[in-house]
Amino acid sequence: MKSSIFNAAAIALIAVFSSGAALAADYKKNPFTLVYEGAITENVKGKVNIHPVTYKLNGLDISANVYTPMNYDPGKKYPAVVVAHPNGGVKEQVAGLYAQKLAEQGYITIAADAAYQGASGGMPRNVDKPSNRIEDIHGMADFISQYAGVDANRLGLLGICGGGGYSLQAAQTDKRFKAIATLSMFNSGRVRRNGFMDSQMATIQKRLQQASDARAQEAAGGEIIYAADAKLTDEQIAKLPYDLYREGFIYYGRTHAHPNSTFRYPMSSLLSLMRFDAADNMNLINQPLLMMAGTKADSLYMTLDGFSKAHGTKNKELYLIKGATHIQTYWKPQFVKEAMGKLTGFFGKEL
Template identity: 40%
Template sequence: MISYGNYKKFNREERVVMMKHVTFKNANIEMKGDLYTQENFDESKKYPAIVAVHPGGAVKEQVSGLYSKRMAEMGYIALAFDASHQGESGGEPRYLENPTERVEDIRSAIDYLSTLSYVDMEKVGVLGICAGGGYSINAALTEKRIKAVATISAFDIGAGFRGDGMLGGLEATLETLNKVAAMRSAQTNGEDSLYITYVPNTEEEAKANPMVLMKEAYDYYRTPRAQHPNSTNKLLFTSLDKIIAFSAFGFVPTLLTQPILAIVGSEANTKGFSENAIELANSPKELFEVKGATHIAMYDVPEYVNQAVNKLGEFFGGNL
């Protein structure tokens, strides 16, 4: 990777991709993104574009940036960005995970694309990974500038936390909501904010965690494999009431009119979310399983990423 004016240059297998840091707004929040293009793209022409949406707690330099580079290699304008309140993007309080704002981030990214003369606004797709997949599907329900939606290891963060999900059952979920309510009162009266983690912070915590996904997530986010200083593994505790109340797929049967592709590893313990989204959809749809891949393996393992990218090229090529 070398400097190239306001861009950085990536060269992989003779296909050169340029990346430029960009800024746009979600209401009063300044958003930070990376815009990927082929080196020789012509600003006087129109190109299809992809908005890449990162997982909860991730940043644009991780999996969404990787897939953006690969989409740019195929000739798309690709935008990866940090969620509001996270990474390099603005927004207070810090480390808030608010699903409603995450969906609005996607709309704001599309607003930004509309200011670029070389983007064909009739050919805009969205690609979401993990919780970003759930947010992408939810955005497509009402954001009809999105013409096609694809997901990698999709995760409905609300459903994942409710009931028998991440919090350990309905009773624990209700108790968490009581704790959030108490925390809001405490913060209002001067107590410091409470932060929890998305994934285990140490190898010991990962080994002790019974969830395979959490062990995988530790290896991706908290080791040199993909660790980034802007991905701090902090989640504002008072995010949880907003997360628990969110349903990514609630209106899919009636409001999703765009083609949808859900890519999932055959060994992913989150595969049910992708299967559910496809089952609910009444628009053109496809579930594509990558044999042998787990949830996190789809983020960066070359043999699995290559299969996903080939399928994404086929899907977006036929629908944008």
């Protein structure tokens, strides 16, 4: 009986994600391996086009997609937006969705895989260090500022989930970004340190010791120990205690799966992650700031915390998407439309 209840819950969760227009494209059927609804399947003259590019950042090859707006003319000047993807995500998922939709509004946009992740270079694979992720954002700004048609004086930044936390940190010092927006911001350092919703405070020192031991093993030439490397069944997903994780496993593992996307990272990365906090030094942001999150998101507390500490800008707005959970802002049409409405107005005014 208990098993059937959990199975029913799992089926219900999957049904929510795969109903109607929410079902994503199969990456194998898209020439650019995009997995979001409405993704570009071919470049057509006069329409929004996608341009896969590779560039160097600190000696590594970074894989990115640049989106150009309708009737793009490289001889003209356009505002641009850098889009930073979530933890575990890749450019072909939600970052690409918002990059494409912003291009539909007349922006040149870029979504890149983080160094050591996705299709970008770097070994060992899936290293997840805040300094790398922040440098990725600076690197996207470097590249897109030189792209034909970009007005480098009208550069915006959109960070989603973990990319939102890293965007806040990047924008504190990188004043090339004239306007900053976050969607469903996830404070990676706080969660890796304290646990989600601060639920693992009692085990901080134990986990730090595990991370230290993992680094020692790596340094000695031993096998890399990976954290968050689980592959869960539908029943196990249904038992997870938080919407973010339940819906996240379905989004990344079922409805919007991409072979380059993974939750796992070397446990040694925790040495950097656990001393990081996306909400530190928020007073350094003096640019216009828009922070968006769903009212039903169990991650909402991170957006509220970061926003409350943004004392350095007088031009800031907290926008709550009624009824949305964290992951639903990635794909659910009405919530994506609402978020895009705010972004269009925000970037349209500030850029």
